[in-house]
Amino acid sequence: MSRSGQRFNPVISGLxxxxxxxxxxxxxxxxxxxxxxxxxxxxxxxxSLDALWLTLIASLATTxxxxxxxFPLAWLLARVQFRGKALVRGLTTLPMVLPPVVGGIALxxxxxxxxxxxxxxxxxxxxSLPFTTPGVIVAESFVAMPFFVITLESGLSSMNxxxxxxxxxxxxxxxxxxxxxxxxxxxxxxxxxxxxxWSRAVxxxxxxxxxxxxxxxxxxxxxxxxxxxxxxxxxxxxxxxxLVLVVVSLAVMIGTRNRSRSA
Amino acid sequence: MRNxxxxxxxxxxxxxxxxxxxxxxxxxxxxxxxxxxASQKVSGAVVVFAAASLKDAFxxxxxxxxxxxxxxxxxxxxxGSSSLATQIKQAAPADVxxxxxxxxxxxxxxxxxxxxxxxxxxxxxxxxxxxxxxxxIKSVSDLANSDVKVAVCASDVPCGKYTQEVFKKxxxxxxxxxxxxxxxxxxxxxxxxxxxxxxxxxxxxxAGGDKISGVTIPANQNVTAEYPIVALKDAPNKDxxxxxxxxxxxxxxxxxxxxxxxxxxxx
Amino acid sequence: MLDADIRLxxxxxxxxxxxxxxxxxxxxxxxxxxxxxxxxxxALSGLLRLDGGKVELDGTVLEEPAKHIRVAPxxxxxxxxxxxxxxxxxxxxxxxxxxGLRARGVDRRAARERAAAALERLGVAKVSEARPGNMSGGQxxxxxxxxxxxxxxxxxxxxxxxxxxxxxxxxxxxxxxxxTLRESQAANVMVTHDLLxxxxxxxxxxxxxxxxxAQSGTPAEVTARPKSRYVADLVGVNLLRGTARGTAxxxxxxxxxxxxxxxxxxxxxxxxxxxxxxxxxxPDGESSPNVWPGQIGAVDLMGDRVxxxxxxxxxxxxxxxxxxxxxxxxxxxxxLWASAPPTSIHSYPP
Numbered sequence: 101m102s103r104s105g106q107r108f109n110p111v112i113s114g115l116x117x118x119x120x121x122x123x124x125x126x127x128x129x130x131x132x133x134x135x136x137x138x139x140x141x142x143x144x145x146x147x148s149l150d151a152l153w154l155t156l157i158a159s160l161a162t163t164x165x166x167x168x169x170x171f172p173l174a175w176l177l178a179r180v181q182f183r184g185k186a187l188v189r190g191l192t193t194l195p196m197v198l199p200p201v202v203g204g205i206a207l208x209x210x211x212x213x214x215x216x217x218x219x220x221x222x223x224x225x226x227x228s229l230p231f232t233t234p235g236v237i238v239a240e241s242f243v244a245m246p247f248f249v250i251t252l253e254s255g256l257s258s259m260n261x262x263x264x265x266x267x268x269x270x271x272x273x274x275x276x277x278x279x280x281x282x283x284x285x286x287x288x289x290x291x292x293x294x295x296x297x298w299s300r301a302v303x304x305x306x307x308x309x310x311x312x313x314x315x316x317x318x319x320x321x322x323x324x325x326x327x328x329x330x331x332x333x334x335x336x337x338x339x340x341x342x343l344v345l346v347v348v349s350l351a352v353m354i355g356t357r358n359r360s361r362s363a
Numbered sequence: 364m365r366n367x368x369x370x371x372x373x374x375x376x377x378x379x380x381x382x383x384x385x386x387x388x389x390x391x392x393x394x395x396x397x398x399x400x401a402s403q404k405v406s407g408a409v410v411v412f413a414a415a416s417l418k419d420a421f422x423x424x425x426x427x428x429x430x431x432x433x434x435x436x437x438x439x440x441x442x443g444s445s446s447l448a449t450q451i452k453q454a455a456p457a458d459v460x461x462x463x464x465x466x467x468x469x470x471x472x473x474x475x476x477x478x479x480x481x482x483x484x485x486x487x488x489x490x491x492x493x494x495x496x497x498x499x500i501k502s503v504s505d506l507a508n509s510d511v512k513v514a515v516c517a518s519d520v521p522c523g524k525y526t527q528e529v530f531k532k533x534x535x536x537x538x539x540x541x542x543x544x545x546x547x548x549x550x551x552x553x554x555x556x557x558x559x560x561x562x563x564x565x566x567x568x569x570a571g572g573d574k575i576s577g578v579t580i581p582a583n584q585n586v587t588a589e590y591p592i593v594a595l596k597d598a599p600n601k602d603x604x605x606x607x608x609x610x611x612x613x614x615x616x617x618x619x620x621x622x623x624x625x626x627x628x629x630x
Numbered sequence: 631m632l633d634a635d636i637r638l639x640x641x642x643x644x645x646x647x648x649x650x651x652x653x654x655x656x657x658x659x660x661x662x663x664x665x666x667x668x669x670x671x672x673a674l675s676g677l678l679r680l681d682g683g684k685v686e687l688d689g690t691v692l693e694e695p696a697k698h699i700r701v702a703p704x705x706x707x708x709x710x711x712x713x714x715x716x717x718x719x720x721x722x723x724x725x726x727x728x729x730g731l732r733a734r735g736v737d738r739r740a741a742r743e744r745a746a747a748a749l750e751r752l753g754v755a756k757v758s759e760a761r762p763g764n765m766s767g768g769q770x771x772x773x774x775x776x777x778x779x780x781x782x783x784x785x786x787x788x789x790x791x792x793x794x795x796x797x798x799x800x801x802x803x804x805x806x807x808x809x810t811l812r813e814s815q816a817a818n819v820m821v822t823h824d825l826l827x828x829x830x831x832x833x834x835x836x837x838x839x840x841x842x843x844a845q846s847g848t849p850a851e852v853t854a855r856p857k858s859r860y861v862a863d864l865v866g867v868n869l870l871r872g873t874a875r876g877t878a879x880x881x882x883x884x885x886x887x888x889x890x891x892x893x894x895x896x897x898x899x900x901x902x903x904x905x906x907x908x909x910x911x912x913p914d915g916e917s918s919p920n921v922w923p924g925q926i927g928a929v930d931l932m933g934d935r936v937x938x939x940x941x942x943x944x945x946x947x948x949x950x951x952x953x954x955x956x957x958x959x960x961x962x963x964x965x966l967w968a969s970a971p972p973t974s975i976h977s978y979p980p
Contacts, residue, residue: 214556231558262714268702270733285719285720309544331442
């Protein structure tokens with residue numbers, strides 16, 4: 101007979117320990133095998149700095165795009181009834197389950213130089229997205245925005261919209277209702293969705309290399325640089341860059357952890 | 364009753380671990396082939412790591428080899444040679460390594476993972492352009508034009524090194540729009556029309572069919588790529604490896620290679 | 631003063647209700663579930679659009695679809711207190727109450743002071759800084775009231791203000807609500823399903839059934855002369871319909887009674903359960919002309935009294951003492967004779 105609280109269950113604890121180890125060991129391996137003596141030199145090499153800078157810019161731009169375009173989409177899906185809604189929701193979340201390289205190919209067929217939209221664009225202004233930094237942003241947005249939309253939509257629909265009625269009945273204009281009632285109540289899922297989209301964008305590889313290509317300083321983001329390094333035997337460079345990404349991601353995760361739980 | 368459940372739980376975990384280990388050991392033992400060393404009878408699976416540019420030719424060689432040796436299945440892993448060399452050095456379970464240059468082969472033999480590679484084919488580079496050559500590219504120097512989008516292999520991949528040599532010989536500075544991880548990706552970029560031109564192997568142009576066109580690189584600017592092949596010391600199927608290499612070097616294999624545009628090995 | 635003619639269609643509800651409320655008056659709105667009570671409030675507040683009709687408050691037309699006039703809810707001088715309170719979970723009590731003031735342009739400090747004063751008046755100053763999640767039901771109710779009233783609306787709408795409270799809190803809060811409403815200058819409309827609320831707090835009451843006003847008047851008038859089954863059940867009396875010819879009453883459902891008044895035409899007849907007697911044997915003919923048999927349909931304990939429903943022509947509910955239950959062995963079921971003296975049958979026009 102136990103008092104309140106979960107009793108120690110060896111099966112659950114054992115399996116949980118295995119799961120935890122599964123994730124901790126590779127990260128520990130990274131730290132242990134890192135080339136600490138030459139770390140500063142490796143990270144500050146122009147190739148690495150280019151890759152990190154590009155990753156930063158592209159992921160932030162992707163997150164901004166997700167906010168600007170994803171917010172209205174999430175709102176629409178959560179609040180408005182319209183025909184074909186299930187289809188729209190399915191299509192906008194498809195990239196989440198698609199292998200990223202498939203996304204890259206699909207992007208080429210739509211926005212590549214001979215693509216459905218890309219061709220008229222190229223004929224008109226001579227610009228095409230592949231091989232450009234905007235192209236990287238497009239590839240990252242394709243895979244990352246759905247995460248934002250889904251998370252935010254769930255927050256919006258789980259919110260009690262009658263609270264907005266209450267605010268209006270108290271004299272608040274629609275803008276005030278949004279600012280003082282809706283936003284604070286969806287803030288946790290908004291934050292969670294933003295972080296999710298950002299980190300997905302940082303780690304994006306398959307769609308980027310397929311759609312935007314690989315050129316240092318222009319389209320070679322950190323994941324691409326890491327892949328190139330490791331595949332040509334430059335393991336040290338790969339590990340060094342990997343560690344930077346791990347540290348940054350960890351910092352973001354820990355920093356937003358408490359605030360992205362529901363209020 | 365508490366003890367009983369605890370013991371059951373521990374037993375389940377142990378069983379799970381044992382099962383996983385057994386599976387791991389099992390797969391490697393199943394690929395250990397019991398071959399009768401006396402005869403040339405080969406069986407089991409032969410795993411071949413081959414440079415991307417060898418894909419079409421080796422696929423056919425593989426089929427013919429399987430027909431000639433019933434009971435054998437050949438499995439291929441195509442990628443950039445540098446990528447393959449890295450995988451081999453990380454103890455990937457390969458029987459045979461066929462590289463598109465001697466540099467990557469050297470990294471494997473220098474690590475004592477193989478010895479005695481033999482050149483089995485050679486290749487040259489060619490410029491691949493879209494069907495009908497819409498940008499009217501006639502030479503390597505045309506690739507330096509700012510309105511031409513050129514895709515090349517990354518410099519750590521054999522075809523990338525060769526490309527840099529060609530540019531040096533031609534005295535041209537080219538600014539590519541992308542450095543791909545294998546020559547196949549370069550082919551894709553040109554075929555899809557994203558890149559106006561790509562520097563690839565002659566065999567790739569030949570295989571491209573009517574979706575693309577080729578622009579020859581004159582001999583004084585071109586390089587000859589030598590392809591070595593070797594059996595790995597830790598090959599799970601040593602007899603299979605030897606048999607496959609002999610086939611590639613033999614008349615049947617050479618015939619296939621030439622039919623795809625490869626030239627005989629140099630030295 | 632509120633003048634409202636509300637016509638709208640919502641799902642399966644066809645609402646058509648006319649009401650008027652004076653400043654300072656408290657009007658109660660009663661009715662069964664789904665009758666449209668809350669819908670009336672939402673329409674008055676502007677959260678629901680009218681299909682037809684007009685809402686006019688203190689001379690200003692707030693909505694008139696025929697003339698394309700519609701004032702948005704946030705611009706109406708209307709306060710609405712919700713059944714589920716709908717306090718903002720991320721704001722403290724005083725911030726909740728100050729919300730309406732700040733939304734209407736009052737600066738932060740003044741709004742806070744007025745909000746604090748409102749909470750003080752309602753006796754919940756001690757939870758000023760607490761969040762709704764940390765308050766009891768009674769405290770939440772008072773904060774919700776303060777929030778609706780602090781902006782001094784011209785029309786105050788209360789949706790089941792006491793429904794969510796437990797019995798002991800309810801009595802105290804009802805008393806307080808009475809005092810608060812007394813001081814209010816607004817026209818007050820209160821939706822409730824509890825007749826006691828209407829009797830204790832309202833000057834007048836409207837009964838809504840099936841989207842229409844079935845009955846209106848002071849609580850005393852309505853309870854004395856219920857005009858529908860719903861109200862009769864609420865009050866706890868028997869209500870029969872029939873055609874009267876003098877004191878003779880032919881019931882619609884069959885049966886005949888002698889009443890205490892001379893009436894003619896269609897009438898409603900009210901009989902209080904405690905005026906109905908029951909017995910196992912047929913009573914002697916002379917004492918009452920209204921005697922009829924029936925089967926015991928239900929025996930319900932209500933506090934220290936017992937109600938017995940006798941299914942006959944007509945079906946009638948009688949009130950007896952617990953002792954009588956034993957004496958008559960009512961639990962065994964079976965036949966009973968009901969009787970009601972003519973003086974106890976009050977008939978009036980429907």
